[in-house]
Amino acid sequence: EQRVKFLKGCSLFGSLEEGELLQVAELLETEDFTRDEAVIEQGETDDKMFIVLHGEAVACIRGQEGEVEVKQYGSGDYFGEIALLLGEPRKASVYAVSETLRVLYIDRERFRRVLGPIENILKRSIDLYTNYQDA
Numbered sequence: 579e580q581r582v583k584f585l586k587g588c589s590l591f592g593s594l595e596e597g598e599l600l601q602v603a604e605l606l607e608t609e610d611f612t613r614d615e616a617v618i619e620q621g622e623t624d625d626k627m628f629i630v631l632h633g634e635a636v637a638c639i640r641g642q643e644g645e646v647e648v649k650q651y652g653s654g655d656y657f658g659e660i661a662l663l664l665g666e667p668r669k670a671s672v673y674a675v676s677e678t679l680r681v682l683y684i685d686r687e688r689f690r691r692v693l694g695p696i697e698n699i700l701k702r703s704i705d706l707y708t709n710y711q712d713a
Contacts (some may be wrong), residue, residue, distance in 0.1 A: 579603055581682075588629065588654045601692045606682040611674040612637075615683060618658060620671045625686035627662040628672075630655050633679030637670040645671070662686050 591599060608631070611617055617628060620640050630651050636648040637657060648670060651657060653692045657672055657693040665686075 581606070584631065584654075588627075588656070590656055590698065598692070600707055602684075605688045605692055606684055609681055609683060611679040611681070613677055615674050615679075617672045617679070618661075618668050618670075621667050622668050623665075624658070624661050625665065626683045627658040627689065628648065628655060628681045628683045631680040631682050633674060633676040635672050635679055635681075637672050638674050639670045650675075658683075662689055 579600070580600045582596070585594075585599050585602060591602065596604065606629070609617075611633075617635060618624065618626075620638075630653050632653050635651040635657075636647050637651070638645040638647050649657075651672070658668075660666055661668055662685075
């Protein structure tokens with residue numbers, strides 16, 4: 579399937595075997611956004627992680643100076659793993675910046691059922707975000 583091939587190319591899923599990739603592909607949902615539309619908003623509570631299928635998005639953190647862009651996302655990049663793993667409020671807002679943004683997403687319950695092996699990979703990446711909190 580085309581989705582399995584896409585997932586294989588994502589660094590996050592590189593360690594999964596074909597059967598695991600098939601399971602993941604079946605559980606992922608698709609959602610489309612248009613330019614400037616918020617995929618997630620800082621402070622909201624949610625339990626979904628998103629993977630960019632195609633299009634581009636940016637993460638912005640609201641601070642004293644207004645919103646500051648802290649990260650850009652393209653095909654194969656993922657975001658939302660902090661809320662998925664820890665259940666904490668969103669640390670940033672993510673907006674579509676291309677005409678159309680198509681994402682795949684998975685919620686906590688489905689993630690835990692199938693993706694236990696990559697939970698540690700995601701937890702390591704959370705440390706990278708501590709640099710953005712002073713934006």
